[in-house]
Amino acid sequence: MYPMGESMEIVANGVRISLTVEGHGPWIVFGHSMACDRRMWAREATALSDRFTCLRLDFRGHGNSDSPQHGYAMETLADDVKGVLASLGVELAHWVGLSMGGVVGQLVELAYPGTFRTMTLANTTAAFPAGSGPMWSARADMVRREGMSAVLPVTLERWFTDAYRAQHPDRMTEVSDWILSTTPQGYRGCAASLPSFDVLERLHELACPTLIIAGRQDQATPLSMAQALNQGIKNSRLTVIDDAAHLSNIEQPKRFLDALNRFYAAPTP
Numbered sequence: 001m002y003p004m005g006e007s008m009e010i011v012a013n014g015v016r017i018s019l020t021v022e023g024h025g026p027w028i029v030f031g032h033s034m035a036c037d038r039r040m041w042a043r044e045a046t047a048l049s050d051r052f053t054c055l056r057l058d059f060r061g062h063g064n065s066d067s068p069q070h071g072y073a074m075e076t077l078a079d080d081v082k083g084v085l086a087s088l089g090v091e092l093a094h095w096v097g098l099s100m101g102g103v104v105g106q107l108v109e110l111a112y113p114g115t116f117r118t119m120t121l122a123n124t125t126a127a128f129p130a131g132s133g134p135m136w137s138a139r140a141d142m143v144r145r146e147g148m149s150a151v152l153p154v155t156l157e158r159w160f161t162d163a164y165r166a167q168h169p170d171r172m173t174e175v176s177d178w179i180l181s182t183t184p185q186g187y188r189g190c191a192a193s194l195p196s197f198d199v200l201e202r203l204h205e206l207a208c209p210t211l212i213i214a215g216r217q218d219q220a221t222p223l224s225m226a227q228a229l230n231q232g233i234k235n236s237r238l239t240v241i242d243d244a245a246h247l248s249n250i251e252q253p254k255r256f257l258d259a260l261n262r263f264y265a266a267p268t269p
Helices: 038-048 074-088 100-111 130-146 148-159 162-167 169-181 184-196 200-205 223-232 253-265
Strands: 002-012 015-023 027-031 053-057 093-098 116-122 210-215 236-241
Touching: 002 074, 015 038, 015 074, 027 038, 027 074, 027 100, 038 053, 038 093, 038 169, 038 253, 053 074, 074 100, 074 184, 093 100, 100 116, 100 184, 116 253, 130 148, 130 184, 148 169, 148 184, 162 169, 200 223, 210 223, 210 253, 223 236, 236 253
Parallel strands: 027 053, 027 093, 093 116, 116 210, 210 236
Antiparallel strands: 002 015, 015 053
């Protein structure tokens, strides 16, 4: 059993990855959104740590992990995750990934089949629209010129509904700190890699039970993307959370955790 919130660092795939481990039982690995870090999963880890060993990691370029100048292909981030698991001696785990975390989770399981008992893919996609590249390039250029504060307002607008932002100013301050803590090179590197992500034609290879979570108000990864995942992954189920935009676990934490608990309580097909 790990103490509550034990932080550590592991060198995996050539970079230093910062992480937190807590709890006991089967492993759950949490992968965060781009421009966030492992702090976004603190509530879920606390709630599940009495039954699971919860591993929250910072992807390269985020949080307290190394931030190299290059090497932000999504496949590289997946190799980082596999390296961390190998270092900890974890052969089988559950995966919970939101947005970019969902992208990385799919790539881990495609490259290393059988790594995950189950996957939870929240507010994510199997492919980004062909025309999304210029948008990501424009944001990366803003960050290059002005720093992470340049993309702060538009990011918060896309991540949360208007009502939630207005009613939870303290939470917006907290999430803003996550965004501003992301290194510019980490943001730019991931922004350059994400638009080319496309595994739609390989979804049938994902065999582990999969929970897909969508926010009905999500503009960044709309419901149609979750439906495509649900259609492509045979052993999957879709949960839609009303009154939630992109960071559905932050905006509707109880509903998100309820969905996880129902999924883990269900018999494994």
